[in-house]
Amino acid sequence: MFNLKKRMLDLLSGGAPCQAFSYAGKRLGLEDARGTLFYHYAVFLQKLQPKTFLFEKMATAIPPALDGGLRLHKA
Secondary structure (H helix, E strand, O other): OOOOOOOOEEEEEOOOHHHHHOOOOOOOOOHHHHHHHHHHHHHHHHOOOOOEEEEEEOOOOOHHHOOOOOOOOOO
């Protein structure tokens, strides 16, 4: 993929569009096509296997009980 071998990429960074999960939107989640774009990120992650990855998510995209505590809080 992209002429990159596995583990050649230092960092893969991305995130899902917020409209599908936002309080300001209709909150359709996976019912909104934009809400499924994170699956494409997962494919890139699996195929490229970067040394590090960063995935930004909306606070409303995954309930706190399911995110494994990987949520940053303001100090």
